[in-house]
Amino acid sequence: xxxxxxxxxxxxxxxxxxxxxxxxxxxxxxxxxxxxxxxxxxxxxxxxxxxxxxxxxxxxxxxxxxxxxxxxxxxxxxxxxxxxxxxxxxxxxxxxxxxxxxxxxxxxxxxxxxxxxxxxxxxxxxxxxxxxxxxxxxxxxxxxxxxxxxxxxxxxxxxxxxxxxxxxxxxxxxxxxxxxxxxxxxxxxxxxxxxxxxxxxxxxxxxxxxxxxxxxxxxxxxxxxxxxxxxxxxxxxxxxxxxxxxxxxxxxxxxxxxxxxxxxxxxxxxxxxxxxxx
Numbered sequence: 001x002x003x004x005x006x007x008x009x010x011x012x013x014x015x016x017x018x019x020x021x022x023x024x025x026x027x028x029x030x031x032x033x034x035x036x037x038x039x040x041x042x043x044x045x046x047x048x049x050x051x052x053x054x055x056x057x058x059x060x061x062x063x064x065x066x067x068x069x070x071x072x073x074x075x076x077x078x079x080x081x082x083x084x085x086x087x088x089x090x091x092x093x094x095x096x097x098x099x100x101x102x103x104x105x106x107x108x109x110x111x112x113x114x115x116x117x118x119x120x121x122x123x124x125x126x127x128x129x130x131x132x133x134x135x136x137x138x139x140x141x142x143x144x145x146x147x148x149x150x151x152x153x154x155x156x157x158x159x160x161x162x163x164x165x166x167x168x169x170x171x172x173x174x175x176x177x178x179x180x181x182x183x184x185x186x187x188x189x190x191x192x193x194x195x196x197x198x199x200x201x202x203x204x205x206x207x208x209x210x211x212x213x214x215x216x217x218x219x220x221x222x223x224x225x226x227x228x229x230x231x232x233x234x235x236x237x238x239x240x241x242x243x244x245x246x247x248x249x250x251x252x253x254x255x256x257x258x259x260x261x262x263x264x265x266x267x268x269x270x271x272x273x274x275x276x277x278x
Contacts (some may be wrong), residue, residue, distance in 0.1 A: 002068040004160065004199040007045025008038065009060050010271045011260075015248060017064030024193040024200040025245075026186070026217050031207050034262045034269055038227065039201050040092045040163045041268030046199030047073045047101040048190065055057045055100055059093075060266030068137040070160040070198055074106045076151065076169045078144060081101040085207050094266035108151055113144040114172050144172050145181065152189075157196040163189075165203035166217070172216075179213060187220035222246050227262070238262045240271055 003017035012018045019025060029035030048056045063069070075085060085107060090100045133223050152161065169182050186202060193200050202221065206214055218224045223245030230239045240260045242248075260271035 003064070003066050004070055005046065005049075005063060005067045006199075007038045007042045007049075007060065008268070008270055012064060017067035019199050019245075019248070021068070021197045021199065022194045023222040023246075024186070024190040024202060024276065025136060025225065026221035026268050027225050027227075028204040028206050028214060028217065030229060031205065033227040033229050034240065034264075035205075035225075035227040036088075036164075037054060037264055037269040038225065038240070038262075039164065039203050040089050040140065041270075042160065042201055043073050043075050043105060043162050044089060044093060044097055044101045044268060046070055047105045048097060052100040055096060055237045058208040059097060070107055070158065072155070073104075074108060074155050074159055074161045076110065076148070077164045078110045078172065080164075081109040081111065092264065093268040097267070101272065106155070108155075110144050110147055110151075113147045113163070114168070116143075142249050144169065145185065148185075151161065152192070152196075156192070156198055156200065159198045160201070162201045163203060165205055167205045167208045168205075170208070175199065183213070183216045188219050189251045190220050190222055193222065208263060218244055223248065 002019055002021055003012075003015065003019060005012045005018035006015075027035050027039055029038075047070060048059070049063070054108050077085060079170065082102070086098065086102045089102070148163075155161065166182055166186060169177050169185070170179055172179060189200055189202060203216075204214070204217055206226070209217075221244070224243040226243050227243045228239055228241065230237050238261070240262050242258045262269055262271050264270075
C-alpha cells in the first residue's frame, strides 16, 4: 500500500514510509511540546522534496520505496496569514529550507471568516482597506466552517493538508461555532479523508480542551499523535505518544516504539526511540 510521508525522517522509517493514504491524523499537544513544530516539519519537508531535492536529501535523506509524495501541500490557518507562518517556520528549521518552501507551499488564511462577526477591528486581520472594493473582499457571510469545507473539497484530494488549529474554532463566528460543531467537523474530516486519498493533519491544543473533549477528537480521527512535556530526573523532555493509528499501531507495538522523545534541529522536528527517554 502506498504511503504518504510525514516528512519526519525517523518516524517515516518506523512506519515503512509514512501514513497510508486516506487518513486524517490528529496532532494534539500542550503548548510548546512539539505538536506545532511537527506539522511545520511535515508541511515543509513534503514541499521541499519537490522544490529542492538536494536540500531534501541533506535534511531528510532517502524516501522509503513505499512512499509517494503528495501532489501539493496546503497549510490552512484560521487566525494567521502566510507571513506569520513563514516566520514561525524560521524558528523551527534552517533558513535555506524556509526560503525553498514558502513559494511552492499553498497557504489558506481564513482570518476574515474567523473574525468577521467579532469585535476585532477589521484592519487587524485583513489589513487596512484602501477602497470600498477592499471592504467587500475576503469574508463570506456563510462563515469559517463553510469556507473550510469548500476549500478542502477542492484541494484535499491527493494532497497533504494541515489544519491549524481545530481548537481555534471553538467560539468562532461570534460564538456560533460550538464544541459539538468542532467534534462533528473532525469526524467528517476522518470520513472524507478516506475518499480524498491524501493526508490530513489536524492540529489541536490540549491546553484549551478537557480530557473528554480530547477523547472525542481521538475517537473521530484515524490516528493520534500526542505531544507532552515529560520530566525525568533533572531533565524536561518533549515526548510524542502514538495514542491511536488504525492499521499502523500494531506495527509500532511490535517494534515496542509507541512513545518517542523528540528533538528540534535544522531539518525541523524528529523523533527517537522510547528507550532514549531519560
